[in-house]
Amino acid sequence: MKIAVIGGGNGGYAAAADLTFHGHKIFFWQRSIKNTKELIKNNNTIIMQDHNGKKKVKIYKVCTTLEQAVKNVKIVIILLPAFTQKEISKKISSILSNEQIIFLPPGSFGSWIFANESSKNNKHNIYFAESGTLPYLARKKDINTISIITRATRLPTGVYPKNKFMKVIKILKTIYPSIEYCGDILSATLMNAGPIIHPPLIILNVGPLEHFSTWDIHNEGTQTSIKKVIYALDSERIKLRKKLSYKAPHFPLSDHYNSKGEEWMYGNSAHKNLKISKNWREHIDLNNHRYILEDIKIGLSFMYSIAEWLKIKVPITSSLLDIGSILLGEDIKKTGRTLTNLNINNLSILELKNKLNGGK
Known part of the structure; x- marks a missing residue:
């Protein structure tokens, strides 16, 4: 599946590497121009460490713009701090495509912010979901190395609008089988650990x-x-x-x-x-x-x-x-x-x- 991973922190690097390793085409964008250039210089390769050892994982596309990352993907995973959500929602809302899913793990009710911004600038049907925690406990060791200590085994996730939950959860579970539907996005927000x-x-x-x-x-x-x-x-x-x-x-x-x-x-x-x-x-x-x-x-x-x-x-x-x-x-x-x-x-x-x- 084509997936955009937005964010160059611990969660972003973990998701980009792990989902790539599991066969998905990842379009990776981060705010740091310096780190983006370094990753491209290293042939788009992230070293992923977990309980099975070290693996070199080549990301499908390291993007220099948000539009490059978001265009033509099915899921957009936003792994940035909640205090960036207003800024990112304004930048991303007009370039989203019909039937895309925006996933914030976790979101702190950020789905509401993204949905409102999208309703102003986009006429497509966009779906939103957020979870109670990150899919990974992970830490970056350096610019190109991510250490994943564990992966979520139960990931409570809410959907907006809730009446589209069956469609959204079915798609999200193809990349994170540990997802458990927990209701609307307010329920998910009140799961945030x-x-x-x-x-x-x-x-x-x-x-x-x-x-x-x-x-x-x-x-x-x-x-x-x-x-x-x-x-x-x-x-x-x-x-x-x-x-x-x-x-x-x-x-x-x-x-x-x-x-x-x-x-x-x-x-x-x-x-x-x-x-x-x-x-x-x-x-x-x-x-x-x-x-x-x-x-x-x-x-x-x-x-x-x-x-x-x-x-x-x-x-x-x-x-x-x-x-x-x-x-x-x-x-x-x-x-x-x-x-x-x-x-x-x-x-x-x-x-x-x-x-x-x-x-x-």
Whole structure:
């Protein structure tokens, strides 16, 4: 299948290499002109490391423009931080083709942004989907090498418009068989693990993150007391899902840390393998890292906005956002991704769900 992979980070390189290895024609575009030139210089070849060893994978087409990547493909996978979605949606909306699928793994309700932009600039039928996490736990080792620790074994995915889910899910499962349909894109957004795991790990590790040149928030940064906060935050997420009548499985984060629990998104040994790899020992800039700008400012603020809309108290979410606001020097409950900023705060639950299903 012809697939566009948009994004040159960990997820983008993992998807480009892995999907190529599995026989798909990948049209790969990244924002970095320097890295694009380097990849072309290396004959479009990415070195992919996983549990089966190293493989040299030649990407079908390394593109220098978005239009080159998106034209004539069936699926466009966008693996860029959520804070780039407004910019990318404006650039891509007018060049999308009929019946294309835009897949954001995960999306933080970004499908809504892409869909609205496309409706302004494109008359074609475009479908959107987003998942609860990335299809890979992966880290770039250098410009041309990606290390994949594990692949998602259960990938909850929502579709917009929801009334096209059978068609969209059937196609997406041909590239990611682990996809599990979970309803509309709001359901998928409330499956997003990043805004639950990363805010406590960042905020409760802020001292060592500033003091040490590198720190592994998933190893020494994940202690019993910190996991208690993660579980409390996760209980607020699940409370919102239940209020909106979304059914189980809710993929509680406790299963991620319990090797004997129900299978989570990356399987039962993912956290153990992540720690062993040591690939997540890194320097985290508290002003610019995607854990802050994406998972706290966008993902967690959106969850808080949903809670406000539903009139449900979420004290852990609120407290983490208050501390995050101090760190960033702005009130991210207002400047983040909110229903008000998306112009849908005046809708009722029924009205919003009708729109997500495909209604006007």
